[in-house]
Amino acid sequence: MYNAGKIIPGLVIFLGLVTFPFWSNIGRAAFEAPELVFPETEEECVESGDWMRANHMILLDDWRDLAVRDNLRLYSSETGKRFDMSLTKTCLSSQCHANKDTFCDRCHDALAIAPHCWDCHVVPSIGEE
Amino acid sequence: MAINRRTFLKAAGLTTLAGVAGHAAMELLAPGALEASGAPKVGEYPEALTAKRWAMLIDTEKFTTAQVYQKCIDACHVLHNVPHIPGDQEIKWLWTDSFKHVFPDQQHALVPERIKNQPFMALCNHCDNPPCVRVCPTKATFKRDDGIVMMDMHRCIGCRYCMAGCPYGARSFNFWDPRPFIENIDPYYPTRMKGVVEKCTFCEDRLAKGQLPACVEASEGALIFGDLANEDSEVRRVLRERYSLRRKPSLGTDPHVFYLI
Numbered sequence: 120m121y122n123a124g125k126i127i128p129g130l131v132i133f134l135g136l137v138t139f140p141f142w143s144n145i146g147r148a149a150f151e152a153p154e155l156v157f158p159e160t161e162e163e164c165v166e167s168g169d170w171m172r173a174n175h176m177i178l179l180d181d182w183r184d185l186a187v188r189d190n191l192r193l194y195s196s197e198t199g200k201r202f203d204m205s206l207t208k209t210c211l212s213s214q215c216h217a218n219k220d221t222f223c224d225r226c227h228d229a230l231a232i233a234p235h236c237w238d239c240h241v242v243p244s245i246g247e248e
Numbered sequence: 249m250a251i252n253r254r255t256f257l258k259a260a261g262l263t264t265l266a267g268v269a270g271h272a273a274m275e276l277l278a279p280g281a282l283e284a285s286g287a288p289k290v291g292e293y294p295e296a297l298t299a300k301r302w303a304m305l306i307d308t309e310k311f312t313t314a315q316v317y318q319k320c321i322d323a324c325h326v327l328h329n330v331p332h333i334p335g336d337q338e339i340k341w342l343w344t345d346s347f348k349h350v351f352p353d354q355q356h357a358l359v360p361e362r363i364k365n366q367p368f369m370a371l372c373n374h375c376d377n378p379p380c381v382r383v384c385p386t387k388a389t390f391k392r393d394d395g396i397v398m399m400d401m402h403r404c405i406g407c408r409y410c411m412a413g414c415p416y417g418a419r420s421f422n423f424w425d426p427r428p429f430i431e432n433i434d435p436y437y438p439t440r441m442k443g444v445v446e447k448c449t450f451c452e453d454r455l456a457k458g459q460l461p462a463c464v465e466a467s468e469g470a471l472i473f474g475d476l477a478n479e480d481s482e483v484r485r486v487l488r489e490r491y492s493l494r495r496k497p498s499l500g501t502d503p504h505v506f507y508l509i
Contacts, residue, residue: 183402185290187398187400187402188390188398188400190292190392190452190456191290191291191292192292192293192456192457193290193291193292193293194289194290195289195290195291196289204290205436207435207436207438208436235441238441239401239438239439239440239441240438241329241433241434241435241436241437241438241439242435243435243436
């Protein structure tokens with residue numbers, strides 16, 4: 120092989136960098152899903168729990184565009200229940216996820232995600248203080 | 249089994265045909281059944297107020313002092329978490345100004361004292377031909393079919409072209425995080441974040457739930473709100489009966505806020 124002295128060390132360095140996330144994590148604790156506090160009074164979410172876990176951000180994104188740009192604000196779920204398409208008035212209302220810290224934040228913090236939603240949308244429990 | 253090109257093409261053609269015909273047959277026999285899971289799941293509130301063209305009339309005979317206006321301004325600003333920032337960086341959806349500033353092209357030496365000294369309410373004019381919409385690079389500000397010029401704060405990048413475009417000064421820019429400047433935050437309406445433009449939206453969020461704009465409700469009849477496209481509406485009746493002015497009509501923006509003189 121021509122230039123083996125350069126190519127082989129180069130390949131080793133390249134492979135080392137590419138696999139960095141894998142070997143740098145060896146020995147660390149596995150990810151544990153945080154414990155969430157669910158609403159006491161409300162049993163049902165807008166859609167099923169599994170669906171919401173996977174798609175809540177898509178749902179909120181859709182709600183945002185539909186409400187602001189298309190003036191559509193009433194959502195009918197799979198079960199036929201109707202909801203006001205509002206993060207603050209529906210999701211964060213006192214009957215549902217009134218405590219953002221023990222529901223939203225626990226998951227977002229564990230996954231190192233910081234959504235910008237709260238820069239504008241007021242958490243009702245904070246507003247009431 | 250070996251398959252030659254001819255057999256493959258025949259099979260592919262037949263499969264396509266079967267697929268298209270099957271879909272067509274389903275649509276004929278049971279329309280919408282194939283898309284049943286994607287049936288319309290969103291809609292408007294049944295009690296929503298709708299119009300072909302919203303417009304507002306300001307009865308200047310009923311509004312004579314700044315105090316009378318203040319009720320409307322407070323109703324609007326409290327409901328929408330509009331911060332009170334002193335100085336020249338103020339945020340305003342609804343405000344008052346002098347005759348010469350509100351109607352600069354209606355000036356002459358003999359304007360009656362009453363008019364000359366009276367404050368006039370100013371707000372977004374919800375123009376038919378809004379320059380702010382034309383210049384917005386992200387379509388964060390847009391005109392709805394019912395004439396309301398809307399702001400989508402999520403898309404605003406804070407370039408302030410719309411502020412340069414608006415000839416009425418109806419837009420304010422958040423140079424700071426507004427939250428510390430809001431006395432009592434209403435949790436049910438978002439505040440804005442630093443770096444976005446905001447303005448009056450004719451309370452489109454209230455209209456969607458069957459309520460009149462907050463200022464109209466607080467004005468005790470001095471503000472009239474309705475559908476300009478409907479000949480039997482109150483706005484049309486009043487405009488037929490009384491003389492009205494619009495702000496800077498020569499600019500061709502076709503404002504839909506009318507001042508009854």
